[in-house]
Amino acid sequence: MYPGTLVEGVFAGGLRELQPEGQSTGMYKQPVQGDALIESHGIGGDQQADRRVHGGPEKAVHHYAAENYAKLAAAFEHCAAQLVPGSLGENLSSHGLDECNVFIGDVYRVGTSLLQVSQPRSPCWKINHRFAEDTLSMFVVQQHLTGWYYRVLSPGVVRAGDRIELVERYTERFSLDAFWTLQLQHRPQFQDLLQLSETPGLNQDWRQRLSGRAHWLKSKSKNSQ
Known part of the structure; x- marks a missing residue:
């Protein structure tokens, strides 16, 4: 089993207008200083604009691999300086867990909470608008750099520096990377x-x-x- 890693960033935020057309988005997250409460619907103080595709109990917490940003920055030099942890709207950031070693159904203890991987994220057009790159969301999917969602099995508290530990794994076949390989x-x-x-x-x-x-x-x- 994966020995675990550390939470390097916790992010949450309210709604803002997305330029140039003014759509509402919850993608603009800010680092949470100190303890953040993880409840059944997600991180305390966090909001999502379109609850049809983001948020809710099955997509309560979004985790994104910090190392993915180097790959995105290399492919999209125009906005490389903006591609930093938190900028894709994730709630949790870490190194060491990514789409190749995180599997569907994995259960992790994150801080004092218990979270289960429910699905990969499906990036939408708002990523393109934020970074003014028409093909960014397509690249994220094609390269399997999507991150993943958790459902909350047990609420708790998390802060930067807390451990992320694998508690249970139900499949050795379907990592997030394998999910996208098959789905696409x-x-x-x-x-x-x-x-x-x-x-x-x-x-x-x-x-x-x-x-x-x-x-x-x-x-x-x-x-x-």
């Missing part, structure tokens, strides 16, 4: 999609989407025989 295939094997959809801890919305696609591919396979 044009014609994945329906058996693989079904297995992913049945992974303990996966968000119910993704379960339905993946199993529905799997059954569609299975029917297509039968019809072509």
Whole structure:
């Protein structure tokens, strides 16, 4: 099991206008000094503009690997100085945990809270607007640099410097990187999609989407025989 790492940043923020069109966004986070309360809906004091795609119990806390920013900055030199921890709207930042060694359903103790990986983040167009880069969100997905969401199994308190420790792992197959590798295939094997959809801890919305696609591919396979 992964031995653990440290929380390097905790971020939260209210709503602001996103330029140039003035849409509301909760992407602009500020470092939290001292203790931050993690509740069932997320970090205390944090807000999300569009609750259809951000926030809620299945996407309560967003974690992003700090080392991903170097990759983004190398690809988007125009806004490299802005690509720093917290700027993609994450709540937790750390080194050592990333999309390759974090798995669907993983349970972590973060500070005194207990969190479970429910799904990867699906970046939206607001990332492009914030950084004035039309292809940034697409790059994030294509390179599997999305970060991930937690559901809160047990509320608690977290602060920079607290340990992040793996408590339980349900799959050795479906890391976040493997999730995206399979999901982005044009014609994945329906058996693989079904297995992913049945992974303990996966968000119910993704379960339905993946199993529905799997059954569609299975029917297509039968019809072509």
